[in-house]
Amino acid sequence: MESLKARYETLVLAEQAPGVVVVTLNRPERYNAMTETMFAELEQVALGLDGEDACRVMVLTGQGKAFCAGYDLAEAGKLADLGPLGMLSLQERGARSLLAVRSMRVPVVAAINGPAAGGGMSLALAADIRLASSAAKFNAAFIRVGLSAGDLGASWLLTRLIGPAATSEICFTGRNVDADEAHRLGLVNAVSDPDQLLGDALDLAAAIVTNSPGGVQLSKRALQANLEISSYAAALELENRGQALLTRGSDMPEALAAFKESRPPVFTGR
Incomplete structure (x- = not known):
């Protein structure tokens, strides 16, 4: 993958398993x-990997003790001096x-290895699936x-994950939510021991990769798009189009043939 050849100041990329x-x-x-x-490198990486057919799942995690502490307060001192348009530009960049x-188009799995605060929590929320270390908060x-707690999508995403009442209490107080409570609320899918977190995320990613690329991608598109609409009829219309498109490719016939022949399917995404 071409995206893996680039060098970044704030990120490290590695293909830990095929796809x-x-x-x-x-x-x-x-x-x-x-x-x-x-911010610039995250956008570059996301757009770059999105164009790589060989990338089937992205796992996002943090180096060291934290997932992401939010916007660096060492840079925050200049925010008040930016002026309204300068601040808007920075906010829009993030x-x-x-x-x-x-x-x-591919699933994003956040492996939250430690504290996720402010914009770090928003970044975790932007993933499709969240696995947390017991050390996460x-x-x-x-x-x-x-x-405002309405920052980088948090007000929209968190409300849809855990409901308006729990979101309001967490956002108005700014209190910490530990990993176990996050799991109970539905903020994360599962909690792992710290030394098992990345392995569990890779196991989950491997399970996703066994399915057809088109099936997974159009499933993600349907799930996300239908969060944006309130009509059951519109949801059905979107799903119908996705299923019709997938029958035109090679993966569904391959899955049916593999089932009949009692063998694993070989998906190509074509």
Whole structure:
């Protein structure tokens, strides 16, 4: 994959298994806090991998003790001096990077190895599936620095995951939500021991890769698109189109043939 050849200042990329790319936030000395450079590199990586047919799943994790501590407070001092248009430009840059991650055609699995605060929580929410280490914790840190908890998609995504009442309480207080509570609320899919987290994420990714590329990608498209609409009829229309398209490719006939012949299917995505 061409995207793996590039070198990044704030990220490390590695293909840990066929079709599975692990993207690691790599500022451990700052708890992987976000900077303008990280925003730009996240967007570049997401868009680059999205164009790689060989990439079937992206796993997103953090180096060291934290997943992501949110926007780096060492850079936050300049925010008040940017002016309204300068601040809007920075905010939109960050939002574009998370939108690029969420909009990838392949599944994104967040392996949340430690604290995910503020924008770090928003980045975890942008993934399709979240696995947490028992050392993980989440908080809407924006509220504690005089900003809104409605930041980088958190107000939209968290409400849909855990409901408006729980979201309101977490966002208005800025308190920490530990891994076990996050699991109970539905914020994360599962909790792993710290030394097992990445392995569990890779096992999940491998299970996804066994399915047809087109089937997985159109499933993700349907799931995300139908969060945006309120009509059952419109949801059915979208699903119908996806199923009709997939019968035109080679993977569904291959799956049926493999079933009849009692063998694993060989999917090509064509």
